[in-house]
Amino acid sequence: MRMLALHLAVLAGVAALQFVLPAYHHTNAARILVLATYAIGFNIAFGYTGLLSLGHALFFAGGMYATGLLVDQGGWQPWAALLAGPAAGGVLAAGVGLLALRTAGPAFMIVTLMFAQAFHLAILYWGRFTGGDEGFTLSGAARRLGPFDLADPATRYGAAFLLFAAAMLGCLALVRSRTGRVLIAVRENEERTRMLGYDPFRAKLLALVLSGLLSGAAGATYGLMFGYVGGSFAAIQYSILPLIWVLLGGAGTVLGPLLGTALLFYLIDWASSVTTASQFVVGAVLILLVLFAPRGLLGLLRERGLRSLP
Amino acid sequence: MLTLEGVDAGYGRVQVLRGLSFEARAGEVTCVMGRNGAGKTTMLRAIMGQVAVTSGRIRLDGAALEGLAPHRIPQLGIGHVPQGRRLFGPLTVAENLEIGLMTRGRGSRTRERVLELFPRLRERLDQAASTLSGGEQQMLAIGRALCLEPKLLLLDEPTEGLQPSMIALIRDTVRRLRGMGVAVVLVEQRIEAVLDLADRVAFVETGRVALTLPAADLSPAAPQFARYVGV
Numbered sequence: 001m002r003m004l005a006l007h008l009a010v011l012a013g014v015a016a017l018q019f020v021l022p023a024y025h026h027t028n029a030a031r032i033l034v035l036a037t038y039a040i041g042f043n044i045a046f047g048y049t050g051l052l053s054l055g056h057a058l059f060f061a062g063g064m065y066a067t068g069l070l071v072d073q074g075g076w077q078p079w080a081a082l083l084a085g086p087a088a089g090g091v092l093a094a095g096v097g098l099l100a101l102r103t104a105g106p107a108f109m110i111v112t113l114m115f116a117q118a119f120h121l122a123i124l125y126w127g128r129f130t131g132g133d134e135g136f137t138l139s140g141a142a143r144r145l146g147p148f149d150l151a152d153p154a155t156r157y158g159a160a161f162l163l164f165a166a167a168m169l170g171c172l173a174l175v176r177s178r179t180g181r182v183l184i185a186v187r188e189n190e191e192r193t194r195m196l197g198y199d200p201f202r203a204k205l206l207a208l209v210l211s212g213l214l215s216g217a218a219g220a221t222y223g224l225m226f227g228y229v230g231g232s233f234a235a236i237q238y239s240i241l242p243l244i245w246v247l248l249g250g251a252g253t254v255l256g257p258l259l260g261t262a263l264l265f266y267l268i269d270w271a272s273s274v275t276t277a278s279q280f281v282v283g284a285v286l287i288l289l290v291l292f293a294p295r296g297l298l299g300l301l302r303e304r305g306l307r308s309l310p
Numbered sequence: 311m312l313t314l315e316g317v318d319a320g321y322g323r324v325q326v327l328r329g330l331s332f333e334a335r336a337g338e339v340t341c342v343m344g345r346n347g348a349g350k351t352t353m354l355r356a357i358m359g360q361v362a363v364t365s366g367r368i369r370l371d372g373a374a375l376e377g378l379a380p381h382r383i384p385q386l387g388i389g390h391v392p393q394g395r396r397l398f399g400p401l402t403v404a405e406n407l408e409i410g411l412m413t414r415g416r417g418s419r420t421r422e423r424v425l426e427l428f429p430r431l432r433e434r435l436d437q438a439a440s441t442l443s444g445g446e447q448q449m450l451a452i453g454r455a456l457c458l459e460p461k462l463l464l465l466d467e468p469t470e471g472l473q474p475s476m477i478a479l480i481r482d483t484v485r486r487l488r489g490m491g492v493a494v495v496l497v498e499q500r501i502e503a504v505l506d507l508a509d510r511v512a513f514v515e516t517g518r519v520a521l522t523l524p525a526a527d528l529s530p531a532a533p534q535f536a537r538y539v540g541v
Contacts, residue, residue: 178408178409178412181401181405181408181409182409182412184398184400184401185398185401185409188398188399188400188401189396189398191360191396192392192396192398193409194380194381195358195360195380195381195384195390195392196384196409196410196413196454196458197381197382197383197384197385197413197414197458198381198409198413199379199381200381252400307438
């Protein structure tokens with residue numbers, strides 16, 4: 001109960017932020033909330049189930065392109081197209097999982113990376129439909145969900161908040177559920193979980209599909225919110241970023257993805273404003289993190305006393 | 311209850327079990343003894359489907375186990391407590407037990423029975439498993455296996471590295487399980503534990519059961535211990 005109250009308080013704080021943030025940070029916060037949703041999806045696979053994928057950009061960009069192409073070229077209503085985003089992420093994750101989950105460890109990383117790279121190359125190859133590297137922009141009508149216009153900053157923040165809140169509370173419910181415990185058991189000791197009568201393959205596939213679904217939802221929402229669908233979202237950078245967000249905030253914690261995404265976002269933002277060698281600064285901070293808080297900031301907090309933090 | 315007939319099994323090209331035959335009966339404790347590398351742990355792993363059985367038959371109440379998906383085997387009512395306990399460290403005691411309970415759809419009555427066997431676990435329900443003492447971890451490992459309500463329990467050196475009071479508790483638990491009709495297969499190296507608990511003793515040598523004797527026929531100075539265990 002105490003933990004639920006803590007998470008609800010964080011959500012209340014995030015909801016209240018929109019009323020005090022200046023315009024620049026208001027847009028940043030909306031962006032962070034959607035990217036944190038992507039990180040929550042990644043965390044279900046990596047943080048809770050132990051699946052280190054290097055191909056999550058496939059699910060994020062898959063959701064983004066499914067929604068973007070359907071609304072832009074397929075003539076779908078934005079609402080319907082928005083629902084196609086998570087569906088695409090989930091279906092892609094199921095397809096990848098059925099093959100990639102036959103491997104483990106480094107092989108799993110490489111197989112997932114290859115799938116994502118193939119998708120990225122396919123976007124570039126079929127540039128006539130996808131816009132190639134440059135991508136394509138969405139019209140104002142394509143970004144209007146009934147009476148809600150996502151071009152409006154307040155609406156955009158509201159949409160990002162709703163998506164993030166649903167993902168965060170869903171993740172909290174999952175990890176507190178019996179299914180969530182089985183996922184953690186698989187992460188801790190797959191063989192032992194099998195010897196207690198569970199099929200680790202099914203558990204990992206479920207985790208990957210849920211992860212893909214959330215990643216796809218984040219990608220679809222991101223595309224509609226900012227009116228742009230581009231090939232860079234399918235590049236390897238967008239597979240590495242959620243890993244760093246989750247590691248920074250705390251893998252296997254519900255709030256870690258938000259904290260990590262926000263910190264890295266503003267670290268890059270600040271470093272690039274003071275030096276052209278911003279990547280060097282970011283790299284140095286990440287090295288310090290690995291040295292002093294290898295389980296991430298909330299992981300450190302959990303080690304130092306807040307043991308029940310989910 | 312459980313029979314193995316002419317089982318060959320191993321790891322890749324390394325064959326460990328060579329025509330091993332073995333039997334465990336309901337309401338009996340069968341101790342398995344042998345030198346290091348004789349194949350005791352591999353025998354338990356073969357029963358659980360963790361190593362490939364290349365020939366022979368493994369039957370539980372007549373049902374074939376070889377060829378079953380490994381996660382199906384515990385669902386038939388076999389609990390396995392391996393060496394090293396292998397708990398889910400970040401999960402609490404209650405959550406570790408719950409994972410055992412969920413497998414066969416068991417509920418609070420089974421959990422209560424386990425907590426009656428190990429009252430210490432009741433005091434630690436909300437504690438992470440990784441923070442328990444060695445003896446408490448072993449209690450939890452056995453308790454989690456008992457959550458499956460097994461008719462056959464495989465214990466691989468459960469008293470290794472434990473203090474005497476814990477050893478006594480675990481032995482007492484094994485006796486109670488035997489009284490409840492559970493077939494217990496106990497891999498054990500301590501002669502006094504074997505003579506105290508066992509109904510029968512199977513001596514394993516180079517991947518097969520070389521000799522099975524009623525425990526009542528053995529004494530601490532029996533030559534079989536020197537011959538097959540080296541003590």
